[in-house]
Amino acid sequence: MSVDSIYFITGAILFGMGFIALVIRTNLLHRLLAVNIMGVGVFMWFIAGAYQHGATDSVPHALVLTGIVVAVSATAFALALLLKIHLAENKERPS
Numbered sequence: 001m002s003v004d005s006i007y008f009i010t011g012a013i014l015f016g017m018g019f020i021a022l023v024i025r026t027n028l029l030h031r032l033l034a035v036n037i038m039g040v041g042v043f044m045w046f047i048a049g050a051y052q053h054g055a056t057d058s059v060p061h062a063l064v065l066t067g068i069v070v071a072v073s074a075t076a077f078a079l080a081l082l083l084k085i086h087l088a089e090n091k092e093r094p095s
Helices: 002-022 028-050 059-092
Strands: none
Touching: 002 028, 028 059
């Protein structure tokens, strides 16, 4: 089994696990984590597709690194929104 096929299979498993969790879970934090797991699966697919023995093209790898930075930023923003939602829900409830 080659390295690229291992990455494809692992990426597919991660994407599938994230998708199932996204559909099944109702907690917003769990759903955010599921989307992040799906993103990691997509990054692995992209790296596996760009993998070639002795290849000098580094553009796909740079795109994945850029995607990781964007994913971290989007996750931080989503966590801040989830915190605001949680605080707003708890403020409306009587103690």
